[in-house]
Amino acid sequence: MRQIYVKEFGIMPGDEKETTLKLRKMLQEIQKEEKLEIRFEKGIYHFYPDYAGEKLLYISNHDEDTIKKVAFDLSGMKQVKISGTDTQFLFHTDILPFHIDRCREICIEGITIDYARTGYSEGKIVEVTDKKMLLEINREEYPYQVIHGNIFFEEENGIDELYCGCLEMDAKRCAPVWRGQDISFNRPYQSSYGAFFQEAGENLVEISLTGGQKFPETSKSGNILILRHHWRTHPCFYLTDSADVTLRHITIYHCTGMAVISQFTNNITIEQVDIRRHPVKKRMFTATADGFHFVYAGGKIQIKDCLVENQLDDPVNIHGIYGRIHKVLNKKEVIVELVEGMQKGVKLGQPGELFGIIDNRTMLEKERAEVCEVTMLNKDFQYIAFRDEMESLTQGFVVENKSYAPDVLIEGCTFRNNRARGLLLTTAGQVIVRKNRFETPGAAILIEGDSNYWFESGATKYILLEENEFINCAYVPQWGSAPIQVSPSAGIWEEGQRYHQYLEVRKNLFRCFDNRLVYAVNLETLIFQDNKIEKTDQFPPIAGEAFKLDGVLKFQTDYYG
Amino acid sequence: MRQIYVKEFGIMPGDEKETTLKLRKMLQEIQKEEKLEIRFEKGIYHFYPDYAGEKLLYISNHDEDTIKKVAFDLSGMKQVKISGTDTQFLFHTDILPFHIDRCREICIEGITIDYARTGYSEGKIVEVTDKKMLLEINREEYPYQVIHGNIFFEEENGIDELYCGCLEMDAKRCAPVWRGQDISFNRPYQSSYGAFFQEAGENLVEISLTGGQKFPETSKSGNILILRHHWRTHPCFYLTDSADVTLRHITIYHCTGMAVISQFTNNITIEQVDIRRHPVKKRMFTATADGFHFVYAGGKIQIKDCLVENQLDDPVNIHGIYGRIHKVLNKKEVIVELVEGMQKGVKLGQPGELFGIIDNRTMLEKERAEVCEVTMLNKDFQYIAFRDEMESLTQGFVVENKSYAPDVLIEGCTFRNNRARGLLLTTAGQVIVRKNRFETPGAAILIEGDSNYWFESGATKYILLEENEFINCAYVPQWGSAPIQVSPSAGIWEEGQRYHQYLEVRKNLFRCFDNRLVYAVNLETLIFQDNKIEKTDQFPPIAGEAFKLDGVLKFQTDYYG
Structure with missing residues (x-):
């Protein structure tokens, strides 16, 4: 070399x-x-x-x-x-x-x-009441301007409004606040907070809410608000x-x-x-x-x-993309749409690769075949031709490229204090997650798949979680229902068939502030054995059972709460 | 065929x-x-x-x-x-x-x-005071939503805020209001109007100014506000x-x-x-x-x-682009910058074309040579190589492609009631403007050129305006100083040399509400002959002489006011 x-x-x-x-x-x-x-x-x-x-x-x-x-x-x-x-x-x-x-x-x-x-800035909450918040922002580190009741941050190439919302971080734990939530100001939807910004002294900005909302009950002075002004x-x-x-x-x-x-x-x-x-x-x-x-x-x-x-979204996400069949031209040809805005422009595969046709309601595969042409019409639509005639091509069904199903090994890592969840694992390959430490506000492990909203595929076959430590995970409910969560979005399940196949949770340490361990739906086999469960008083407990299962066909455990 | x-x-x-x-x-x-x-x-x-x-x-x-x-x-x-x-x-x-x-x-x-x-909407001013305006917007034709004190317009692909400002149109004349101005709301600069929008009934929106500004004195009920919500x-x-x-x-x-x-x-x-x-x-x-x-x-x-x-900018604009010399690599090679944001990504020419080197202060050409390479580094910068060694390559000077200098004939047209000016003519070719009718709020004819701000080139050689009608032009001062305006931006003039060469204004009819006819600077020859001048009472007069000339070397006229 x-x-x-x-x-x-x-x-x-x-x-x-x-x-x-x-x-x-x-x-x-x-x-x-x-x-x-x-x-x-x-x-x-x-x-x-x-x-x-x-x-x-x-x-x-x-x-x-x-x-x-x-x-x-x-x-x-x-x-x-x-x-x-x-x-x-x-x-x-x-x-x-x-x-x-x-x-x-x-x-x-x-x-x-x-x-x-940086593309984001941050401020310390000096005071917060239902309708007002006083924020201290280091103007030298995070230069800003308040103009016409809005706040703009100076970046190297211009100024940007605080348009991507905010996340409150617990100052002591340096992590998202317990039961916290994303908030945004003056975005064009009702759940966003109407707000008027004004200068309130050196490095001080006052935010007054102008609509019906109140600041979250979980907000408190001393905490840090991450201010997201960059896409x-x-x-x-x-x-x-x-x-x-x-x-x-x-x-x-x-x-x-x-x-x-x-x-x-x-x-x-x-x-x-x-x-x-x-x-x-x-x-x-x-x-x-x-x-x-x-x-x-x-x-x-x-x-x-x-x-x-402390990154502002999940530490690991492994998935494919479901393309929605927009138009069936004939038994071999379809126009497929990339529905989710962030997936636009991604060509779903190459000639010679195997595609599955999936019923978007059950998310189960109906048929599989080689494609002989994939051509982008534009970033929204692509033309796909199959080598053989297909029986199940249906508008609204989705296609998935089956030639990409990586094996995964995640070992010896620490995942902590970020926004959202931990590992999002959706691959049909062999997945081993071993000897990691999780301190995530949402589910530490999320095994999902969705063919109607996010369009992230796919079905899993074998996932082993062993010798990991799950420390006080899932303390922000909107990001997860339990430390381990299996929740594909299929609305209809077929008798005896499940979207995900096998999840083994073995020899892990769970240090939890409440009872919740696993939330799982639409899964064939769950094995939960040889794990050590310890209780902490880190947070007030959130209601829920150790195992909240729905549609799990086989379940083995040695833990009974 | x-x-x-x-x-x-x-x-x-x-x-x-x-x-x-x-x-x-x-x-x-x-x-x-x-x-x-x-x-x-x-x-x-x-x-x-x-x-x-x-x-x-x-x-x-x-x-x-x-x-x-x-x-x-x-x-x-x-x-x-x-x-x-x-x-x-x-x-x-x-x-x-x-x-x-x-x-x-x-x-x-x-x-x-x-x-x-449409990318724009419009509303009728129902009431206007210093700080409040009541606007009637046909919600069926121009669907909108008021959210958190801001107004958003529904287009076919989503909603857009009213971010490009507004222009008030006189309801009777269907043209910009006399001495009107562009206004904008809640943009991130102080001259924009801080404003709070709220629903005020069916098809009614109230705009309350939140900062120190007042609505323009020229605003009045009955007029139409063009609402610009699309780039x-x-x-x-x-x-x-x-x-x-x-x-x-x-x-x-x-x-x-x-x-x-x-x-x-x-x-x-x-x-x-x-x-x-x-x-x-x-x-x-x-x-x-x-x-x-x-x-x-x-x-x-x-x-x-x-x-x-009624289009929202000038009816005709003919120009080149001055690229600013950002870095002189040697006597043959430069990196040139496209400075103006709207010119980004435009490659200034092809090998074999003639480029001039222009002193940005005088805007006069120093030297001219063939280029042998033009390569885009990115949309901001391009690399240009000259065939021969050059003596005048200087950082801050500008280059202009001299191989494009169209002859122009504009004949038999009507230009009226738009935002801004009339014909912007900056080409070294022969320009003939004949038998047109102008009713423009700014200068009907603007002969400019600017190497420091807009970077629109270039110097003209021969312009003939004949048998046109100029009807009550230049009634919005910020868009022009007279019906005919020559105003290149050069800060320094050289003895005996002028940026523009020859302007002949012959056999036209001027119907004017005040004395102003021609405003000209940095022009070699102005001929103003055989024109007919009539006074109207369309608007109150705006102060100014018939000929306001500065640095015009030769001036012939048979009109003495």
């Missing part, structure tokens, strides 16, 4: 806009080389968007399908390693750090990632149509999207990749969305020894 | 989403054919965005450089005519009617264009890199952008193309932006016998 040092290309630590241009030239120059290690020496490297290349990207589970600037555009590279030692990358709004597109054998390791100006636009690592990608020894303090989002990529290893709170700035938030998110991955996903904390 | 009827492809009048898909298939099928006439028979054809193709478009002088859906994508076509007879096209939000890209000899004629739901995103005809395009016998009632915007297109004929108020719906607005706008056109522009009224 040939080693090159980026300083040979003039890329040096320092706050220079030209670094992005030099990086771009370097990548163009070496684009065809294989077996290459690109070394960054110690220091802080700044990457501005100014001279970055631009790509039209339809990033799944992110906002805004449009042109985005990319720093490390690794399109088409093979057998390339990018490595650092005490190397920090500081990005400047708005730029996407890494796009790994049509790559093979890529390894990135030894870097720390942050943004000069989820720029993930840190965007992987598409690649294979054998390793991310290792990486620390991500912030990005304006997910830490990792992959589409149609096989064999991904994520090892000692921490999404963690900044040690100096002590922000309550890290990534603005999920930790590691996989859409139609293949091969094996391995996530090992990671700390994933 | 082979004739085909669209009905042969299943395209029929009627409100069907499939029409767009059938159109798309038809265009794909005939894409390679030349000498073709495509006939639409009588009827109303609906075009929905659902099945339309998508293109990433950087449309000059429009908002939002992103993917847009296109109905008639005529890319690469040659010798094609699209014609209708009593044919109406009704588009549905958001779709761009025509993209004529890399085409030769295209003619479109005999169609009427409107949108099912200027989808022009009606978008012409790029084409030649010999004719638009004829076309009526445009509405589009959410300019009626015609062209970039790098030669020989454009626009004949009997009316942008006119809808005869039944009687909306106060037509197109949401300019009428006919030409960026770096070549050959000859002919605009004949058109009625252009």
Whole structure:
């Protein structure tokens, strides 16, 4: 493996806009080389968007399908390693750090990632009553302006309104408040809070509610409100149509999207990749969305020894996409719609791949066949042709690409204090979740699947949870009904058939503030054995039984409450 | 020329989403054919965005450089005519009617264009005081919702806030109010009006100002407020890199952008193309932006016998783009920036074309040479290499493509009652404006050029205005200082050199409510002869002399006030 040092290309630590241009030239120059290690020496490297290349990207589970600037555009590279030692990358709004597109054998390791100006800000609640809140915002760290009763935050490329809502964090636990909720101000729906903002002193802003709502009862002074004024636009690592990608020894303090989002990529290893709170700035938030998110991955996903904390959505989500049959042209051809706004523009597969036809009411597979053409009509609709005549093509049914069902190993990680849930596991591959620690406000494990609203597939076959610690999980009811939750959305179940097949929960430690352990519906087999259950007084208990099961065909346990 | 009827492809009048898909298939099928006439028979054809193709478009002088859906994508076509007879096209939000890209000899004629739901709405002022306004909005025609003190308008693809401001129209004259102004509500700058909206009865909305401002003194009950809730995103005809395009016998009632915007297109004929108020719906607005706008056109522009009224920006604008030299790499190479937000993504030229280097302070050309490479780095920056070494490359100077300087003939048209000015003429070609009628709130003729703010080029050589009627023009001061205005923005003039060369105003009729006729700066020669001047009492006079000249080197006139 040939080693090159980026300083040979003039890329040096320092706050220079030209670094992005030099990086771009370097990548163009070496684009065809294989077996290459690109070394960054110690220091802080700044990457501005100014001279970055631009790509039209339809990033799944992110906002805004449009042109985005990319720093490390690794399109088409093979057998390339990018490595650092005490190397920090500081990005400047708005730029996407890494796009790994049509790559093979890529390894990135030894870097720390942050943004000069975060996409979110935060404020401390100084006082809160039913209708008023006084918020202290560090104007230097999080510059803002109050204009015409609205609050705007200054980012590096302009000002943005506080349009994505807020999340209150418990100041002591550095985690979402018990029974908390997302709140938003002045959004165009009634459940949003009508509010008038005004300056109330140095670093002080008063929020007065103008409609019928009151601030949540769980709000209290001293807590920190995360102020979301940036759409989820720029993930840190965007992987598409690649294979054998390793991310290792990486620390991500912030990005304006997910830490990792992959589409149609096989064999991904994520090892000692921490999404963690900044040690100096002590922000309550890290990534603005999920930790590691996989859409139609293949091969094996391995996530090992990671700390994933305080990001603003689930730490891990593995799923496919159900495309809804919009129009049946004939027995071989359909027009399929991507319904969910964040899935727009994702081509569901390639000729030769196997697709299932699924009844959207039962979510059960009716038929399966090879596709011979998939053509995007536009980001909403795609044309799909099957090799053979099909019997079950029906408007409203959904299709799922069956050629992507990764095996998963998640081991030795800590997942804590983020918004929402823990691991969202929906793959037909073998899933092993072992020796992790969960402190999540929602369900620590969520096994779902939905063919009518989110359109995230699919049915699972084998999931083993062993030797994990579940510590005071599921304390925000809207994000989960129990530490372990199986809740596919099928409205109708067929006799003797279930959407999910097998969930084994063995040798785990549950430290819980109430009775709830497993909530499961529409599951063939649940085994819950050799687990240790301890009670805590962390929170007041939330009502519920240890096992709340509906439609579970086989259930074995040695725990009786 | 082979004739085909669209009905042969299943395209029929009627409100069907499939029409767009059938159109798309038809265009794909005939894409390679030349000498073709495509006939639409009588009827109303609906075009929905659902099945339309998508293109990433950087449309000059429009908002939002992103993917847009296109109905008639005529890319690469040659010798094609699209014609209708009593044919109406009704588009549905958001779709761009025509993209004529890399085409030769295209003619479109005999169609009427409107949108099912307009991008703007309007309301009648029922009462207005300093701080309150009561507005009557026809909720059926312009559905809206008042939520949390803000007003949102329902379009076909969602709801949009009233974010682009408002323009008050005189109900009797159906034109902008005398000395009126654009106003906006709750935008993030202090000059915008802080406002709280609330429902005040059926079809009634009350607007209360919350800040220090008062409603303009010129506002009065009975007038119509045009409510702008849609960015200027989808022009009606978008012409790029084409030649010999004719638009004829076309009526445009509405589009959410300019009626015609062209970039790098030669020989454009626009004949009997009316942008006119809808005869039944009687909306106060037509197109949401300019009428006919030409960026770096070549050959000859002919605009004949058109009625252009009530659109929300200038009826005609002909200009180039000044790119600012951002970085001088060496005597042959520069990085050039597109500074103005609406010009982003426009590549300034092709190898072999002539570029001028212009001192941004004097706006005078220092040097001229052929370019051998123009490469977009991204939508903001482009790399330009000159064939020869240059002496004057300087950061902050601007470059202009000199290979595009169209001759212009504008004849027999009426321009009236729009927002802003009349004809913006900045081309080094021969410009003849003859036998038109102007009733514009701003300057009827504006000859500008700016290398520091708008970056619209360039210097003119010969402009003849003859036998036109200028009727009560320039009654809104912020849109013009006189019926004829020459006002390039150069801050420094060089001894004996002027930015604009020659303006002859001959045999026109001026019907004016005050003394102002010509305001001109930085012009070599002004000839004002054989014109007829009549006084009207349409408006109270606005202070000013007949000729307000500064830095005009030669001035001939037979009119002495």
